[in-house]
Amino acid sequence: MSESAPPSSTPPPGPWTGTANATLVLDRQGGVQLADRAAGSLWETDPIALRGRPLPDLFVFEVVSD
Numbered sequence: 573m574s575e576s577a578p579p580s581s582t583p584p585p586g587p588w589t590g591t592a593n594a595t596l597v598l599d600r601q602g603g604v605q606l607a608d609r610a611a612g613s614l615w616e617t618d619p620i621a622l623r624g625r626p627l628p629d630l631f632v633f634e635v636v637s638d
Contacts, residue, residue: 594611601626604625605623
């Protein structure tokens with residue numbers, strides 16, 4: 573009788589498979605305190621440049637109306 577492996581907590585493959593995870597550490601007000609190199613790469617900037625920026629400012633939202 574063969575034993576099956578325990579269920580994995582690894583998510584199924586998706587569009588981000590094989591890429592590094594970006595890590596941001598935020599303060600209570602939502603400002604970036606620390607950012608790793610992967611975060612700098614994702615936002616195409618030096619990770620130090622992300623410090624102090626509010627998290628919502630890192631995202632661009634476009635509103636289009638007809």
